[in-house]
Amino acid sequence: MKIPSEFDPIRPFEPEELPAAYERILADKQFQQVLAYLYPDVPIEAIKQKMYACKTNFEFQKVFCYTFLQRLVTELSLGCCMDAANINTRERYTFVSNHRDIVLDSAFLDKLLIDVGFATTCEIAIGDNLLSLDWVRDLVRINKSFTVERALHSVEMLRASKRMSEYIHFAVREKNENVWIAQRQGRAKNSNDLTQPAILKMMAMGGEGTVIERLKQLHIVPLSISYEYDPCDYLKAREYQLRRDLPYWKKTAEDDLESMLVGIKGYKGHIFYKCAPCIDDWLDTVDEELPKNKLFDTIAAHIDHEIHCNYRLYPINYVALDMIQDTRVYEEYYTAEDYQNFEAYLEGQIEKVKIDNRDDKFLRTCLLTQYAYPAKNYIAASSENGRLKSLLSRLTFLK
Structure with missing residues (x-):
């Protein structure tokens, strides 16, 4: 298949490009250290041989990524599964999900798509702010990721979007691939998962026809990701305090790398993914005559409702x-031991925050928010007037 050259700066590597990419990452000293950590008893030559034997990106994922993820599930969770009853393994979709973990949200989806019987995984949207290291940039492109270009001027941003x-449409339509993209730019640090209409506006820039027709060409599936524990919860709370106390504070590449490592190496408890029905049929019920902003807000609210419930x-x-x-309104859903254990967990996570003038009360509230919002939004979305309350949930309950 001939891929238009305009996609070259952002697309994943094609099979013929893999040997050169393997050579580059295997020569990188930092990547060699990563391999030594992941495979302490395996000679580097054996890894090289196994890697070069992978002739496609999908083969690389099955040989290296799948086995690594299965080990993570076994050692650092109480299980990972997906309810895919609402989708067809023979079709291809654009999964729009809430975003908890920089690396694992899409990585586990790849594993689970294989587990439920898909013949391929998905191409992954990843921000270029996470790709400051050459070997990381190569590795994610081997792993079927395409680049979301950020921090551009308005005209450049429009062109990049x-x-x-157009690439996402090409991947679904021509390459017959699934696509994963988060419902918003970056993770929702407080777990109040709300779809940014700008994401939908970007999706509707490609394809042909009306806004509804263009979105239907992507076969969007709202995907809910539920981790029992988020290993990065204390890092997100720390970020909230730093932003509160230091108005000019900005995250660095080192902060992102720390979040990646903590997320991968931390305990997650139960992990559950659930696919809502593809929104194609629902889109047929939407009034296309709505003002553009109202139209995108309506679609975003529907995706929110599907994810929340x-x-x-x-x-x-x-x-x-x-x-x-x-x-104690919800005490029927937990025991006194659950309550005490979570109290101890909060104290332990707060102790991990090493910053000047640590505000324990504020950090505790930040941590509680991360675990409370999924319950709050689920209750709202599951109620009789769930769709209205899903819209109302865009108003924070923390002042």
Whole structure:
């Protein structure tokens, strides 16, 4: 298949480009250290031989990524599964999901797509702010990622957004690939998962026809990701305090790398993915005559509703909601032991925050928010007037 050259700066590597990419990453000293950590008893030559035997990106994922992820599930979780009853393994989709973990959200999706019977994984949208290291940039392109260009001027951003949209359409339509993209730029640090209409506007830049027709060509599936524990929760709380206390504070590449490593190496408890029905049929019910902004807001609210009502909640989500509201409204969903254990967990996570003038009360609230919002949004979306409350949930319950 001939891929238009305009996509070259952002697309994943094609099979014929893999040997050169393997050579580059294997020669990198830092990547060699990563391999030594991941495969302490395996000679580098054996890894090289195994890598060069992977002739396609999908083969690389099955040989290296799948086995690594299975080990993570075994050692650092209580299981990882997906409810894919609403989708067809023979079709291709654009998965739009909430975003918790920089690396694992899309990585686990790749594994789970294989587990449920898909013949391919998905191409992954990843921000170029995470690709400051050459070997990381090569590795993600081997792993079927395409680049989201950020920090551009307005005219450049418009051009980059249109190119990315056209590439996503090309990947689904011509390459017969699935695509994964987060519902918003960056992770929702407080776990209030809301779709940015700008993401949908970008998607509608590619394809042909009306806005509805263009979005239908992508076969969007809202995807809910539920981790029992988020290993990066204390890093997100730390970021909130730093932003509060230091108005000019900005995250660095080192901060992102720390989040990647902590997310991968930390304990996650139960992990659950659930696919809502593809929104194609629902889009046919939308009034295309709505003003553009209202149209995108309506679609975003529907995706939010689908994601929220498909969360899997754990006792700690209800504990957090009761703690932050200073109630015992939801105590039927947890035990006294659950409550005590979560209290101890919060104290332990706060102790991990090493900054000047650490504000324990503020950090505790930030941590509670991360675990309470999924329960709050699930309850709102699951109620009789769930769609209205999904819109209302865009108003924060923390002042």
